[in-house]
Amino acid sequence: MEYKHDQRPSFIYTYASPDEEISLCQLEMRSFFGADAPPNLFRSKIGIDPSRSPFIRERIEVIYEGDSVAEIVEQVDQIQTHDMTFKVIYVKTNDLEPSQKIEFDEARVIERELGWHINGEADVRKPDYVFGIVTLGGRWYFGNYRKSKTVWLQHQKKPRSYSIALPTRVARAAANIAVPHPDGVKAIDPCCGIGTVLVEALSMGIDIVGRDINPFIARGARENIAHFGYDCEVALGSIADITETYDAAIIDMPYNHFSRITSEGQFSILQHARRIASKVVVIANEPMDEMLTSAGFTIADHAVARKGSFSRHIIVCL
Structure with a gap:
């Protein structure tokens, strides 16, 4: 796979913990990342395999970012998957206000729009590459997606x-x-x-x-x-x-x-x-x-x- 971007490596993580383990979860986050994690999701320059943590759910290794989905769409045209297949996942965990919540149908539209602009063949069942898109702090982030294995x-x-x-x-x-x-x-x-x-x-x-x-x-x-x-x-x-x-x-x-x-x-x-x-x-x-x-x-x-x-x-x- 080929793509062009000028960003230093960074990662978006989502996480969750039961109430009785919140304290333990935050201690693990401090150990990994050097600080308490904001609720639900955060960005870090530190790369941790999400499957290591019993609390981290997903990780996006950021390739592109922008102020809107439209800005991300313009950038994904640069991706070349060659003969490999791909899938795009909209990450549901975000910091949007309830009035801005993106419902199921709109999330699928975002996934399809990005998929149309990626040079490659989409495969929702067994893709070679999985990409994720998420919004955090008013900006949108797109990159390689990895889900935690329990x-x-x-x-x-x-x-x-x-x-x-x-x-x-x-x-x-x-x-x-x-x-x-x-x-x-x-x-x-x-x-x-x-x-x-x-x-x-x-x-x-x-x-x-x-x-x-x-x-x-x-x-x-x-x-x-x-x-x-x-x-x-x-x-x-x-x-x-x-x-x-x-x-x-x-x-x-x-x-x-x-x-x-x-x-x-x-x-x-x-x-x-x-x-x-x-x-x-x-x-x-x-x-x-x-x-x-x-x-x-x-x-x-x-x-x-x-x-x-x-x-x-x-x-x-x-």
Whole structure:
């Protein structure tokens, strides 16, 4: 495919989250993009695969922009798809006022008008290229469209599981918060349980290893990882035995009412985490500010994910 444009790379994202995970969603957005995201959709110079996030729904890599659909139509004449087919999608998520809302029939008209001006063959079923058009902030944007694939939903069907394991959405977000940009980053989950975080991290290409002190649980983690076609080391042993250092660690802290661990045991885990990693994402059922500070951490960010009366605190520590 060929096209001409003078724009620096930029992207339009749409996203959504359930009310109980808004805080977690915004923490993930800050980790990816360096700032809270405006509601529903936003523009960024940072390119993130939308399938990484449990909250991002779509991404348009901007090729053309203008003040009206007519300006976009004039520009798409430059696109040459050669022998490849294409499809144009009007993105429904936008910031238009209710009185300006574009209804279904008008959206189809916009798609067809753009399609008529693109040099190529349209195919709405299995196109080689998918383009998207969206309006944001009073301007229109057109470009390569990518829809998020809900990979984490497939990971819910693990051969080994237990009731207090992290939900896959929370695990995936935690992996992204710990390692938003994976190139050259080495990570560890030193209390990995059945490998929920490991599976999510591995599915996104994050370089990560795991460890657990319980031999039965460690075997379950290895089985779950292999079940989804991934591979990584899951060592048996305590976090205290780790001698290597890592760029990031993710710790789903054992909870007092779900395990026999004492507050002293939790503190020891945090001390060792501080020793082995420069950035640690801690997941706990309650705030741990005092304990984290005593362990030598600075709390850089914080979110809460709720499910009924139960809360999980996701704490970014440096």
